[in-house]
Amino acid sequence: MLRLIVRRVLLMGLTALTVSALLFFSVTKLLGSPAGMMLGQDASPQAIAALNAQYGFDRPALSQYLHWLGDALTGDLGRSYTTQQSVAQAIATRVPVTLELAVWSIALAVAAAVFFNTIPVARAPVRRIVTLVNLVGISVPNFMLGVSLIFLLSVQLDLLPSTGWVPWSDGVGAHLAHMVMPVLTLSAYYFGAFSIVYRAEYQDVIQRPFIGVARARGLSEWRVAFRHAAPNAILPVITFVGISIGQLTGGAVVTETIFSMPGTGRLFVASIEGRDFPVMLAIGMLIVVGVVLMNLLADIAYTIANPQIRHAS
Numbered sequence: 001m002l003r004l005i006v007r008r009v010l011l012m013g014l015t016a017l018t019v020s021a022l023l024f025f026s027v028t029k030l031l032g033s034p035a036g037m038m039l040g041q042d043a044s045p046q047a048i049a050a051l052n053a054q055y056g057f058d059r060p061a062l063s064q065y066l067h068w069l070g071d072a073l074t075g076d077l078g079r080s081y082t083t084q085q086s087v088a089q090a091i092a093t094r095v096p097v098t099l100e101l102a103v104w105s106i107a108l109a110v111a112a113a114v115f116f117n118t119i120p121v122a123r124a125p126v127r128r129i130v131t132l133v134n135l136v137g138i139s140v141p142n143f144m145l146g147v148s149l150i151f152l153l154s155v156q157l158d159l160l161p162s163t164g165w166v167p168w169s170d171g172v173g174a175h176l177a178h179m180v181m182p183v184l185t186l187s188a189y190y191f192g193a194f195s196i197v198y199r200a201e202y203q204d205v206i207q208r209p210f211i212g213v214a215r216a217r218g219l220s221e222w223r224v225a226f227r228h229a230a231p232n233a234i235l236p237v238i239t240f241v242g243i244s245i246g247q248l249t250g251g252a253v254v255t256e257t258i259f260s261m262p263g264t265g266r267l268f269v270a271s272i273e274g275r276d277f278p279v280m281l282a283i284g285m286l287i288v289v290g291v292v293l294m295n296l297l298a299d300i301a302y303t304i305a306n307p308q309i310r311h312a313s
Contacts (some may be wrong), residue, residue, distance in 0.1 A: 008299055012292045019288045020072075024065045025279055028057075041065040072285065078278035080271075087282045091264060095286075098164060098252055098263035104183045106241060109190035113237070117199045118230050120160065120221035130195060137192030142251050144184040152183060163260040182259045186251050197240050202233035242298025245291045261294060 012233045052058040056067065072076065077087035116130045136145075154162035160181055160193075205211065206229050216248045253265035264283055271279035 005300060008296050012296050015065070015196050016292050020285055023284045023288065024281060025061060025066060026283070027277055028061070028064065055118055068281070072091075072282075080279050081276050082274045087278045090267065090279065091282055091286065093269050094262055094264045097261055098256065101179070101182055101186060101252055101255065101261065101263060102245075102248055104179065105187040105274060106190065106244075108183060109187040109194050110237060110241065112187075112191050113198050114230060115196035116235060117195055117202060118225045118233075120225050132194035133188075134195050137188035137190075138196075140188070142185050142189060143254050143258055146181065146255060149181045149185060150258075163258075165259075165261045178259075182255050182261060186248070186255045189251065190248070193244070194237050194240060198233055199235050199295040202210055203228060205229050205233045208232075216261065238301050239298055242295040245294040248300055249287045249290070 029185050048057070056064060059067075066080055068078075075088060077091070079085065080090060083090070090193075116126060150162045153160045161178055164178055166178050198216060206225075211224060211229060214228045215221075249265070252263065252269055255261070256263040256265040257269055264286065267279065268283045270276070270284065
């Protein structure tokens with residue numbers, strides 16, 4: 001198993017390095033001259049040339065990339081062109097917001113998908129409701145769902161605050177009240193997707209001989225479902241969670257913008273609007289590393305949960 005983890009780590013490093021190069025050249029070259037975008041269309045050629053020299057934009061592209069990569073590996077992500085704030089500091093203050101939103105959303109989606117597709121009581125009525133929620137979660141865009149929740153829970157019923165974010169230090173109740181709608185908005189799609197994957201695997205697992213043996217031993221349906229069937233049916237969901245991190249990042253950008261949450265997604269949108277290249281590159285690399293790392297953790301978790309793969313590795 002250790003050899004498998006080492007191979008995955010090396011592959012993760014190679015993948016992150018390759019994607020970082022593609023990301024750097026696409027941002028700095030395909031979007032045009034950073035100096036020209038920073039100064040505007042009315043800037044003189046002399047001013048653009050001076051700014052290019054100041055930030056090193058006039059150097060060869062490979063030299064710029066190696067310089068940026070070397071600084072990034074030491075934790076120096078540069079300074080924002082618009083605010084002159086350290087990019088690492090700006091991102092560090094916003095990562096906890098996005099990370100909490102992502103963790104709550106994924107945890108809720110996985111727990112709800114497993115529970116509601118496993119419970120043996122009143123299975124047919126529950127299955128119809130779950131199927132309906134699956135369709136809504138997968139088919140309705142999260143920005144539309146977010147706006148609908150604001151209209152229903154904030155405007156009509158006045159139960160929850162519509163936008164904003166409150167830290168834990170200002171009160172647990174206030175913090176959770178601001179997190180309810182963003183988490184529901186972001187987790188809706190993943191609940192539907194995880195339910196489909198889990199349900200297909202669960203239907204296969206429930207027909208296997210060891211389930212019949214468990215029932216023959218006189219175990220209750222709840223114990224058979226959650227103790228024997230669910231741990232085997234959840235394996236594909238573990239892999240799907242790792243794959244879904246990239247989509248989760250895109251959903252977090254929209255969700256944070258709708259609910260005015262001070263996370264990295266909202267910062268990323270602001271950096272695109274202001275052509276703030278250091279911030280764009282830093283957040284892009286953060287997303288890449290997060291996706292690769294989550295896939296690595298999903299592979300490790302799948303290997304631990306599946307004895308056949310663990311013994312084969």
